Amino acid sequence: MSGVESFIEFLHIxxxxxxxxxxxxxxxxxxxxxxxxxxxxxxxxxxxxxxNGLWDSPELHHLLEERLEDENAVHDCEIRQAIDQxxxxxxxxxxxxxxxxxxxxxxxxxxxxxxxYEELLRERESRYRSLFETIDEGFCVFEVLFEGEKPxxxxxxxxxxxxxxxxxxxGAVGKCxxxxxxxxxxxxxxxxxxxxxxxxxxRFTQQAKHLGGRWYDVYAFRIGPAEQRQVAVxxxxxxxxxxxxxxxxxxxxxxxxxxxLVPDLLWRSDPDGKSTWYNQRWMEYTGQTRVQAAGYGWIxxxxxxxxxxxxxxxxxxxxxGQPLQQEHRIRRHDGVYxxxxxxxxxVRDVEGKILHWFGAATDVHxxxxxxxxxxxxxxxxxxxxxxxxxxLTMAEHKERQRITRVLHDNLQQLLYGVEMxxxxxxxxxxxxxxxxxxxxxxxNRWVREAILTTRNLTTDxxxxxxxxxELGDALRWLKRQMxxxxxxxxxxxxxxxxxxxxxxxxxxxxxxxxxxxxxxVKHAGVNRATVRLEEDEKYSIIHVIDDGCGFNAAEVTGGExxxxxxxxxxxxxxxxxxxxxxxxxxxxxxxxxxxIRAPRDRAVQGTR
Amino acid sequence: xIRIFVVDDHPIIRKALRSLLxxxxxxxxxxxxxxxxxxxxxLPQANPDLVLVDISLPELGGIELVxxxxxxxxxxxxxxxxxxxxGFVKQALDAGANGYILKGNSDDLPEAIRQIVKxxxxxxxxxxx
Numbered sequence: 001m002s003g004v005e006s007f008i009e010f011l012h013i014x015x016x017x018x019x020x021x022x023x024x025x026x027x028x029x030x031x032x033x034x035x036x037x038x039x040x041x042x043x044x045x046x047x048x049x050x051x052n053g054l055w056d057s058p059e060l061h062h063l064l065e066e067r068l069e070d071e072n073a074v075h076d077c078e079i080r081q082a083i084d085q086x087x088x089x090x091x092x093x094x095x096x097x098x099x100x101x102x103x104x105x106x107x108x109x110x111x112x113x114x115x116x117y118e119e120l121l122r123e124r125e126s127r128y129r130s131l132f133e134t135i136d137e138g139f140c141v142f143e144v145l146f147e148g149e150k151p152x153x154x155x156x157x158x159x160x161x162x163x164x165x166x167x168x169x170x171g172a173v174g175k176c177x178x179x180x181x182x183x184x185x186x187x188x189x190x191x192x193x194x195x196x197x198x199x200x201x202x203r204f205t206q207q208a209k210h211l212g213g214r215w216y217d218v219y220a221f222r223i224g225p226a227e228q229r230q231v232a233v234x235x236x237x238x239x240x241x242x243x244x245x246x247x248x249x250x251x252x253x254x255x256x257x258x259x260x261l262v263p264d265l266l267w268r269s270d271p272d273g274k275s276t277w278y279n280q281r282w283m284e285y286t287g288q289t290r291v292q293a294a295g296y297g298w299i300x301x302x303x304x305x306x307x308x309x310x311x312x313x314x315x316x317x318x319x320x321g322q323p324l325q326q327e328h329r330i331r332r333h334d335g336v337y338x339x340x341x342x343x344x345x346x347v348r349d350v351e352g353k354i355l356h357w358f359g360a361a362t363d364v365h366x367x368x369x370x371x372x373x374x375x376x377x378x379x380x381x382x383x384x385x386x387x388x389x390x391x392l393t394m395a396e397h398k399e400r401q402r403i404t405r406v407l408h409d410n411l412q413q414l415l416y417g418v419e420m421x422x423x424x425x426x427x428x429x430x431x432x433x434x435x436x437x438x439x440x441x442x443x444n445r446w447v448r449e450a451i452l453t454t455r456n457l458t459t460d461x462x463x464x465x466x467x468x469x470e471l472g473d474a475l476r477w478l479k480r481q482m483x484x485x486x487x488x489x490x491x492x493x494x495x496x497x498x499x500x501x502x503x504x505x506x507x508x509x510x511x512x513x514x515x516x517x518x519x520x521v522k523h524a525g526v527n528r529a530t531v532r533l534e535e536d537e538k539y540s541i542i543h544v545i546d547d548g549c550g551f552n553a554a555e556v557t558g559g560e561x562x563x564x565x566x567x568x569x570x571x572x573x574x575x576x577x578x579x580x581x582x583x584x585x586x587x588x589x590x591x592x593x594x595x596i597r598a599p600r601d602r603a604v605q606g607t608r
Numbered sequence: 609x610i611r612i613f614v615v616d617d618h619p620i621i622r623k624a625l626r627s628l629l630x631x632x633x634x635x636x637x638x639x640x641x642x643x644x645x646x647x648x649x650x651l652p653q654a655n656p657d658l659v660l661v662d663i664s665l666p667e668l669g670g671i672e673l674v675x676x677x678x679x680x681x682x683x684x685x686x687x688x689x690x691x692x693x694x695g696f697v698k699q700a701l702d703a704g705a706n707g708y709i710l711k712g713n714s715d716d717l718p719e720a721i722r723q724i725v726k727x728x729x730x731x732x733x734x735x736x737x
Binding site for chain 1: 625692
């Protein structure tokens with residue numbers, strides 16, 4: 001037996017020799033090392049009682065006691081033993097009878113780790129296989145065939161379903177591409193031959209005319225030993241994408257051709273607003289280079305006064321995705337600024353995501369100048385009209401004053417004198433000439449009537465109360481006059497006052513209120529109105545209110561036609577000239593409330 | 609005899625007033641002036657019982673003249689003669705006028721003068737304050 005015992009000492013395989021009583025007779029170093037047992041602890045021990053409990057399993061009993069009895073030797077039997085602390089262990093056992101059949105040589109290897117690796121590999125392979133089978137991309141492995149150093153064909157070793165689908169080739173494994181597609185282009189062999197020889201992976205896009213003219217995006221890499229010249233290829237059919245690119249390219253070419261024809265300045269920006277392209281016209285007009293204009297370079301050629309506003313608008317449009325429209329001045333290469341109408345629109349994909357912005361700047365310099373000129377002329381004319389209206393008020397009043405003076409200073413005084421003289425004559429004749437006296441009395445009455453008429457006329461033309469600063473007094477005089485002449489009752493607070501030192505403004509406000517009260521008489525259908533005076537920090541305010549039939553305020557304030565009958569247009573324009581305004585609140589059937597607001601610190605536009 | 613001083617820039621009015629009032633047995637025109645300035649100069653010599661002042665005098669107006677008279681001759685009554693029915697009445701009374709007589713109805717004038725001289729205030733019936 002010493003021969004066997006010596007022999008196992010040389011073995012790297014964990015081995016031991018058992019007696020016929022299943023006691024350990026000898027054990028080698030490899031066994032002690034692998035199963036972490038001390039040799040002295042093992043020798044003489046019953047095999048099944050070894051400390052680690054690994055060897056006390058029914059399977060091992062069966063193997064050593066029954067199978068070995070029958071077969072004399074057993075090879076590579078896998079025994080699985082569950083160990084509490086370490087989980088399942090897998091032992092690979094070979095055993096045979098030695099020493100006249102009285103001893104048993106056991107070679108035992110713990111292959112637990114090996115089996116675990118194998119299991120892992122199987123799982124991994126299964127996963128890769130599953131991936132390989134299910135991916136949309138095509139995958140194949142082939143062996144490149146050479147004639148000398150020239151690659152002439154390749155034979156498929158493996159393909160996935162994606163391969164069949166993307167190439168239209170079925171059952172390709174074991175066949176050469178020349179068998180399947182004899183006209184297959186030469187460049188494919190060149191490329192794959194290069195990968196097979198150099199081992200350098202290649203990614204490329206190529207068309208296969210004899211595979212339906214399809215375009216492929218290909219990644220080829222060598223697998224296995226170099227001498228096997230096997231290449232794996234992962235590829236995708238990009239024919240549709242290629243067509244779309246082609247269409248896009250053609251479209252882009254057409255666009256650029258058109259873009260260079262139009263007189264507008266055009267550009268394109270990325271979704272963040274940075275300009276990525278300008279047409280040639282932009283370059284020619286501004287004198288910028290593409291590098292200068294790129295990104296936000298366009299800002300440099302915007303007029304300094306427009307720059308901040310334009311940039312704010314542009315950034316807001318980019319941020320919100322809303323189209324942009326604005327006007328700003330763009331500097332020409334010679335330094336002259338011209339006005340442009342700028343429009344920018346986002347271009348979106350089918351999901352609404354902004355792909356880029358497209359913008360166009362149209363030269364509107366002449367139109368703008370024309371509009372500005374027209375607006376200026378209209379504004380100037382409006383100012384003239386307002387000044388004229390204002391002057392008209394003053395002229396009217398001065399004319400009233402002149403007529404008043406003539407009536408008062410001349411005609412009235414004459415009449416007073418005549419009246420007194422007639423009275424005196426009448427008294428002188430009373431005793432003697434009754435008839436003459438009667439005639440003179442009648443003449444005297446006529447003269448008095450003439451006096452009354454001229455007096456009323458002078459007062460009406462130029463109310464004396466208007467000479468005083470206090471507008472309230474003049475309006476209270478107006479109250480009496482409106483009552484006497486037109487039967488209109490006016491409610492105006494006795495204490496109500498509005499001191500206006502500016503003579504012309506006082507006249508304007510007085511005549512405006514009178515005009516509004518005439519409107520009440522003529523249009524409102526009521527015999528009562530309210531006049532209220534007040535002030536705030538900025539304005540002297542006069543309210544004229546009635547509960548009459550009202551009118552559509554929007555029609556009167558919206559247009560300037562056919563409102564002269566109301567006198568509102570005239571009032572509004574005259575007030576506007578001095579920085580005041582009229583507020584009209586009226587609805588048919590619900591009365592009218594008009595506010596006249598005149599600035600306390602008035603600033604008459606234009607010359608007075 | 610009531611002594612009247614007339615201040616009016618219209619000669620016709622002055623003449624007519626003189627003719628009219630001198631027809632009254634108890635009234636006498638003791639002086640006249642065309643302007644306030646003239647009046648202020650002549651009044652001390654004229655020594656009237658009443659000054660009739662036209663409201664519309666050139667330069668210094670009738671109401672202003674009354675105001676000055678109230679200071680210089682507090683006891684001398686003054687009445688405003690006016691063609692304006694309203695607008696100036698309160699002003700005239702505030703300035704110290706004893707009467708506001710409307711031109712154009714001379715029937716009432718002598719009686720108005722008599723009342724004012726008696727110390728009463730007179731306002732023509734047609735006027736309003």
